[in-house]
Amino acid sequence: MSKKRTSKGLSALAVLAALLLALGLAACGGGDDSSSSTEAAATEAEPVEESGGEEVANEEGGEKEQVSVAMELILTGQAFGQEIEEGIEAFAAEDGAVDVSANGPPQVDPETALKQATDLLAQNPDAMGFAPFPPELWTRTAKTIDEQVSPNVLVFNERPASEESQVSAATVQTFVGAADRTLAREATEQGIKGAGLGPDTTGEVIIGQCVPQEAGVLAMRTEGVKEVLAEMLPKTKPVVFSSGASPQESLEAWSSELSAKQNPAFVIGVCTEDGGSLNKIMSEKGYDFPATAMDVAPGTITGIKNGNLVGTSTVNWWLEGYTATRMLTEAARGAEIPEGWINTGFLNITKDNLSELEERSNEPEKFFAAEIEKLFANGMPEAVPIEDAFK
Numbered sequence: 001m002s003k004k005r006t007s008k009g010l011s012a013l014a015v016l017a018a019l020l021l022a023l024g025l026a027a028c029g030g031g032d033d034s035s036s037s038t039e040a041a042a043t044e045a046e047p048v049e050e051s052g053g054e055e056v057a058n059e060e061g062g063e064k065e066q067v068s069v070a071m072e073l074i075l076t077g078q079a080f081g082q083e084i085e086e087g088i089e090a091f092a093a094e095d096g097a098v099d100v101s102a103n104g105p106p107q108v109d110p111e112t113a114l115k116q117a118t119d120l121l122a123q124n125p126d127a128m129g130f131a132p133f134p135p136e137l138w139t140r141t142a143k144t145i146d147e148q149v150s151p152n153v154l155v156f157n158e159r160p161a162s163e164e165s166q167v168s169a170a171t172v173q174t175f176v177g178a179a180d181r182t183l184a185r186e187a188t189e190q191g192i193k194g195a196g197l198g199p200d201t202t203g204e205v206i207i208g209q210c211v212p213q214e215a216g217v218l219a220m221r222t223e224g225v226k227e228v229l230a231e232m233l234p235k236t237k238p239v240v241f242s243s244g245a246s247p248q249e250s251l252e253a254w255s256s257e258l259s260a261k262q263n264p265a266f267v268i269g270v271c272t273e274d275g276g277s278l279n280k281i282m283s284e285k286g287y288d289f290p291a292t293a294m295d296v297a298p299g300t301i302t303g304i305k306n307g308n309l310v311g312t313s314t315v316n317w318w319l320e321g322y323t324a325t326r327m328l329t330e331a332a333r334g335a336e337i338p339e340g341w342i343n344t345g346f347l348n349i350t351k352d353n354l355s356e357l358e359e360r361s362n363e364p365e366k367f368f369a370a371e372i373e374k375l376f377a378n379g380m381p382e383a384v385p386i387e388d389a390f391k
Contacts, residue, residue, distance in 0.1 A: 077106025087321025
């Protein structure tokens with residue numbers, strides 16, 4: 001996908017019209033000579049080229065430099081990837097003077113993502129953001145991106161390293177996103193409490209992890225789930241299985257896993273598609289066990305409404321896309337990107353506050369207005385150490 005917004009054509013017409021007007025006045029015998037009239041008209045024409053960048057009028061009547069930003073996304077075929085893209089597009093439309101080129105594979109496909117990132121870099125953007133999933137495969141490409149657009153570069157969605165101990169050696173030192181271990185802990189705690197489970201609960205807890213990982217974002221989520229189970233349901237046995245990344249893979253994987261298990265004590269998925277798959281299968285098969293999810297796929301909200309799902313905890317994907325794009329745009333105009341973690345947070349949802357999720361989905365600009373104002377109150381958002389995003 002590629003999103004472009006530019007005023008270059010209008011800018012050229014404005015300059016041409018001003019020059020023709022000046023020449024016409026001189027030919028009619030105006031008091032000024034043709035040289036001074038032309039210079040005056042050119043001076044008044046908008047926009048004016050400065051520092052190699054085109055400028056356009058902003059809402060306050062000043063001038064805003066036209067810049068270009070490249071964004072390499074992740075899993076654009078899933079709901080969360082599309083929310084990130086919507087946040088990117090929302091800022092581009094709000095700014096009006098940034099050309100955004102965005103791309104990303106619809107499913108888990110690191111090879112395609114790396115090629116897309118290289119192709120975006122070939123467009124010579126002024127700034128670039130990318131989601132390195134998984135980070136260990138992006139080492140070389142991250143260095144190439146940094147060499148070309150530094151210091152106007154950041155990562156979003158996925159940290160620049162899979163392990164906390166590796167962060168200091170990562171090429172890119174700015175991360176925009178959420179703390180996935182914390183999200184998983186809160187989702188699990190919310191699910192256990194909502195289901196009325198206690199420390200005497202026994203049996204298996206089924207944990208769906210869509211892509212097998214021993215490190216990285218999904219592994220952190222699974223670890224967060226296990227930590228809460230050890231604290232709140234110490235007599236249960238965690239069972240982790242690969243729940244599939246695409247909607248169809250997820251549905252098939254969950255159907256197979258649940259048909260092989262007898263009356264699990266608790267079920268939770270750590271990936272976007274899990275909630276929708278659980279709701280569909282539970283409704284069709286008549287399964288009755290406590291279940292919860294993370295993120296929001298089609299069917300997740302229905303599952304919460306009908307009681308199949310206790311709730312969900314979802315990253316503020318739209319805000320993540322908006323924030324990363326705004327930071328890169330301002331950096332392309334001369335602002336300094338802070339090193340560290342920019343926390344765009346997440347939202348815990350149960351049946352009691354479903355209206356918040358619906359407002360976030362329907363009117364994200366309105367829903368996040370206060371948070372955006374807070375993030376950018378002093379220019380660039382304030383950052384904390386990236387290591388904190390692993391907690």
